[in-house]
Amino acid sequence: MPAFQTSPGMRDILPPDSARWRRFVDVFAGIVGPAGYGLVIPPLLEDAGVFQRVGEATEVVTKQMYRFTDLGGRDVALRPELTASICRAFAEHRPAVPWKVWCAGPQFRYEKPQRGRLRQFEQVDVEVLGVDDPHVDVEVIALGWRFFQALGLRRVELALNTLGQPDDRRRYVEALRDHFEAHLDALTEEGRQTLTRNPLRVLDSKRSGDADVIAAAPAMTDHLSDAAADHFATVRAGVDALGIPYRIEPRLVRGLDYYLRTTFEYLGGTLDSAQNALGGGGRYDGLVEALGGPATPGVGFAVGVDRTLIACDDEGVFSTPAVGVDVFVVDTTGGAEALVITEELRQAGRSADRAFDGRSMKSQMKAADRSGADVAVIIGPDELAAETAVVRPLRVHGDGTPDQAVVPRAKLVHHLIQHHSLRSPAPLASEDE
Template sequence: MPAFQTSPGMRDILPGDSARWRRLNGVFAEVVEAAGYGQIITPLLEDIGVFTRIGDATDVVTKEMYDFVDKGDRHISLRPEMTASVCRSFAQHRPTLPWKVWYSGSNFRYEKPQRGRFRQFDQVGIEVLGVEDANLDVEVIALASEFYRRLGLSRIRLIVNSLGEPEDRARYVEALDAHFAQADLSEQARATLAKNPLRVLDSKRGEDAVAIASAPRIGDFYSEAASEHFATVCSGLTRLGIAFEVEPKLVRGLDYYRRTIFEFQGETLDSAQNALGGGGRYDGLVEALGGPATPGIGFALGVDRTLLACDDEGVFADDTADLDAFVVDVVDGTHALELTAELRAAGLTGDRGYDNRSMKAQMKLANRSGARFALIVGDDEASNGTVVVKPMARDGGDQQNIDRTDLISHLKDKLRNQR
């Protein structure tokens, strides 16, 4: 057992897996940048006030933040989510509206680790600030849907709801409070009720099911404006052929949401941990962070659970690219040094053996590397200015002795034919 290991809920992402993560980020960037979104990179550390604005009735704020006082006596936190950081950035820099940004990166929450959920977890997401149009809500949801389609996922369930205008929500919360106060709830739900009646609807406990099923529905409290906004969202999704279900019990986990909210669920995952990601409107959050009143909408999608869903469906597999060539130098290592540099300068991929190992040992490394060709330099080749090009696949043909000056063009021709 090594002296040091990762902390609970943390883990290392090793080569192979990390390449898949990077590729996922690339797919996401392609999808959202085609719609005019630019990347934003926010700090991992923020003043704790940035996140307390997201709602002191949420577990994220009350229980899960990694916060501490730094050496400058500032109370700061590792970011538990991205939206508040983006809104803080907007309030600080005041960019031109509409502001469309995307992000990827790690967040930190001190919660019980579970399948597809760690204390350090990565998300990809987008935020748009400065637009109230319900058709933007449709665009945002459609981009997430397109991302999942590009990954090859098909067993995805999209649920949508609206929390109405702030006044609608206030009336609804009052009605929920009165309903649940008379209901037979679990001890945990009672504690949640005291802080935020909406969050009781999130309970998955069996003893709360009857009370939740009979609870008032948010749709009965919509103003005319809220009803029209939500109807436009639903109509737009239908026009784009995006399947969805209206789920009146959907409330999302953070207090800043208003009007449209949505969640993507992986149907292959356990129902208790099937949320792949989601989002909604958060009009009012920028203002709470010291900026002007600015409407906003966005989403965040979990990388871990998305990849679990990909594994379950057998899509977006790890396809770490094989090397083009592995250089075997049994002279003095300097030929391998030069050849690998030439390969990389020509846009090819190459690796080599080290420590003047034997031909047998270096060929084992070449096999293990997955390289398509081994480039072998012995004493004869060094004297003649040639390289032995050996195909590593069984059906790759015979090895050839190629002049060094012709090596790159020869390899490119061979690789082009293989592909």
């Protein structure tokens, strides 16, 4: 066993998986960028008060924060979510509205790790601040949907609900409290504890013992004001107009307490555990104000990278991109020539690698094969003396050994670019799938 390993719930992401992660974020940026969203990069560490406004009854902030006093005596926390940070940034800098931004990065919650749930977890996220129009709800919902499609996922389900205006929500919570308190004996012990913190959250219980009381609970739709009902109707009509399938999920409440009006979740079609929510979001019109900014409507969503990649694995889509270089240089004369040739190729915008430590030709050819290169350049004593290089194709399909060519050393890079279809200089951005 190594002397050190990653802390629980943390992990290293190594090649080649790391390339997949990076591409995941690239795909997301490719969806939201053209829709007018700009990247915002808030700090990972904030005043703990920023997150406390997320909700006193939310376990995420009451029990799960990495919170500590820094050397200057500040009460700080590693961010347990992105939305609060982005709203704080808005309140602090007061950008012009609408403020359409996206974000990607790690968040931290002190939980017991399991499949699809880590203590450091990555999300990609969009937020729109300063727009009340229900059509922006639709835009945001559609962006998430298109993102899952772009990854190749076909079995994601969209669930929609509304929690009403603040007054509606308040009245509904009271109605729920009355209902559950009248049937306390039908609730599990855990359900009763949730009830004292937040009656809304009881609806989110996955305990079978609570199922009957929840099924009999009053519905939000009976407590909606006309304005909230209109807003939601427009959202639904917009999602319909875009041809995005969804279902109304009256029991859908979100984990954070700031949500009101539109809420939604994207559910993975193959993960059937409690971790089947790939992402979700909704409106949080009061959050900026709670953080000391002007009254500002807001809507957004976040997608969990881990869970979504698990869903991709289950559906067999969005595979790890092949890594490799264009050219592998084999040099049995000491390696100095390989040093120069790889440099020339890289300067010319082509990727190139080589072996070190003066290995045998056989060993270097093996390395060339493993490197994924399409072509090997071979420099031996003869080539060095004659100022030539052997160019050997490695990836010719069919039978027989491919022909190798001897080219003048001075024309080597030119020859490779002319006669071999080398990959683009930025393989990560390529659309090779």
